Amino acid sequence: MWLTQKAISELYNVDRTVITKHIQNIYSELELNENSTSAKFALVQNEGNREVKRNVQYYDLDILKNAGKISHEIACDKALTEFEKYRVKQDKLYKSDFDLLLEEME
Numbered sequence: 001m002w003l004t005q006k007a008i009s010e011l012y013n014v015d016r017t018v019i020t021k022h023i024q025n026i027y028s029e030l031e032l033n034e035n036s037t038s039a040k041f042a043l044v045q046n047e048g049n050r051e052v053k054r055n056v057q058y059y060d061l062d063i064l065k066n067a068g069k070i071s072h073e074i075a076c077d078k079a080l081t082e083f084e085k086y087r088v089k090q091d092k093l094y095k096s097d098f099d100l101l102l103e104e105m106e
Contacts, residue, residue, distance in 0.1 A: 002039070002058040011064075023063060029074060037062045 005023070009016040027034045040055040095103075 001061045002041070003064075004056055004058055008059065008064065023059065026063065031074070032062055036060070 003011070005016050005019045009019045012019070026032050037060040038057060039060075040057055042053055043056045044051055044053045046052075
């Protein structure tokens with residue numbers, strides 16, 4: 001089954017820009033291969049008195065199946081990255097008991 005971003009957005013009842021962002025994230029984080037899960041198909045439609053042919057991007061069912069899912073390895077990497085950011089902030093804010101005692105004495 002192949003769907004456009006518009007069809008996917010209607011299926012999930014969200015704005016198309018939300019779907020665009022999720023698809024971009026799926027591809028940028030290498031969750032799925034863009035070449036195997038998307039394709040452009042020629043679509044002919046009438047606009048006024050003329051027929052217009054446009055290449056429209058369609059997405060495979062795998063995009064829907066994997067929406068919001070990531071591999072264990074990617075999840076661990078993200079968790080580690082976020083923890084490192086948190087740890088750096090905490091280290092900057094940390095005051096030892098000795099430091100607190102010195103502040104009290106001043």
